[in-house]
Amino acid sequence: MHFADSLATLRLDPGSATPMFRQLYLAIKQAILAGTLGPGVQLPPTRELSTMFGVSRQTILNAYSQLLAEGYLSGVVGKGTFVSSSLPIANALNSGKPHQLIRPLSARGERFTGPEAYLPYHQGASRAFRIGMPGLDAFPFDVWSRLEARCWRRPPHELGYGDPAGYLPLREALAGYLRASRGVQCTADQIIITSGSQQAVYLIATMLLMPEDKVWVEEPGYRGINASLRAAEACICPVPVDNEGLNVAHGISHYPEARLVYVTPTHQLPLGMTMSLPRRLELLGWASANKTWVVEDDYDSEYRYGGPPLASLQSLDKSGCVIYVGTLSKVLFPGLRLGYIVAPPALAQAFTQGKAIMDRHAPLVPQAVLADFIQEGHFQRHIRRTRDVYAERRDTLLRAIDARLSDRLTVGATDTGLHLPVMFRQPCDDHVIAKAGLDHGLELRGLSYFYNETQADTRRVGVCGLLLGFAAIPPAEIRRGVDRLHALLNKQF
CATH class of the missing domain: 3.40.640.10 (Type I PLP-dependent aspartate aminotransferase-like (Major domain))
Structure with a gap:
């Protein structure tokens, strides 16, 4: 296609924040990438183009200079300026189809993906009962x-x-x-x-x-x-x-x-x-x-x-x-x-x-x-201070579970860390419960998540449960979280 035809509708806007040479540069670049201006097409002389668009010749020179520097154009002394013939244009770049990888991931790369x-x-923000998170407020x-x-x-x-x-x-x-x-x-x-x-x-x-x-x-x-x-x-x-x-x-x-x-x-x-x-x-x-x-x-x-x-x-x-x-x-x-x-x-x-x-x-x-x-x-001062803070939060969670959920849950080891495991007293699907927790404003992690076996194989005594984090939230939020968990379990059982 002839250059004049490909840019016939282009209008440079002198009131735009984008300089006019930049507007022209972008228009020519896009036409090349789209395949509208194919490899080897000759561009008009700068004087002719300045008349065509009603701009100074320097504006055209600046646009051409940028395109030459980036490899979109090539210049031949005495012959003119051309779209570079070495570009692998461009239908594949702008075919309108979703981009497809030329090659798939390697076998090693595949090991970084998947569930x-x-x-x-x-x-x-932190909420009950996020695990793996200390208390930022402390x-x-x-x-x-x-x-x-x-x-x-x-x-x-x-x-x-x-x-x-x-x-x-x-x-x-x-x-x-x-x-x-x-x-x-x-x-x-x-x-x-x-x-x-x-x-x-x-x-x-x-x-x-x-x-x-x-x-x-x-x-x-x-x-x-x-x-x-x-x-x-x-x-x-x-x-x-x-x-x-x-x-x-x-x-x-x-x-x-x-x-x-x-x-x-x-x-x-x-x-x-x-x-x-x-x-x-x-x-x-x-x-x-x-x-x-x-x-x-x-x-x-x-x-x-x-x-x-x-x-x-x-x-x-x-x-x-x-x-x-x-x-x-x-x-x-x-x-x-x-x-x-x-x-x-x-x-x-x-x-x-x-x-x-x-x-x-x-x-x-x-x-x-x-x-x-x-x-x-x-x-060391921070560790001592947060040990006291987290001990209070752990105790709050234990008391709330004992008061509201002791008929549903048994509590595992509690003497170390920022979370505690709880097991359901009757068989259930802890993954389903954890997912339902989101609708109650709770962030729950089922114990079955931590097993290598399939979830169906791990639904046995002592496996169906939750890991509840307590360090990231203050006591009042812990108590509210237990109330919401109580409401959730009433719906599930």
């Missing part, structure tokens, strides 16, 4: 903002590309804290700062596992580890838990060749029990003898209401087989996206290099602020 890999996320944002402002006034020299392992003062502060509070045997050189614990477990799985390597996971357990293992092409091996935690004997008898074990020994997710000392020693003895790695996810152990926090599994490890994973999401807030790995010395450098490949390093300024937050005593 097995989906990780839920928080939407909207966080000292005034202190944090003051420390952050000071950091910007005196920015650390590491604002370039920093150490992939993380900001050294933060790693030193965390090493001191973990030695004192959790008995973790470590130095700053063993700590790698990650973008949350989810990245930590994915990094571990990617670095240590070959495709189809077997991995023990707790049944029921944290679904996020399954997503990471699935992405790493590992074979997920569910091992049941009982009142003493992970059933190590079951794992040994069914999956003796496992290369890695994932466990939440201090506060099992979701059922809440603590792994007994005999089980811990049994696991460590077997892992050491079989050269198997153990990932200890210590996600909310700071909040124990019946005494001081328990010592970590890593503190018992004499052979260097435990990889300790921690997070700041439960103590501070999830949006901070800071977690950490305490790696055995033999793995620390490799994990650091792996972290560098993933995303260079975690954001520096939040690390620097957190280092000051810990070193100046705010971190």
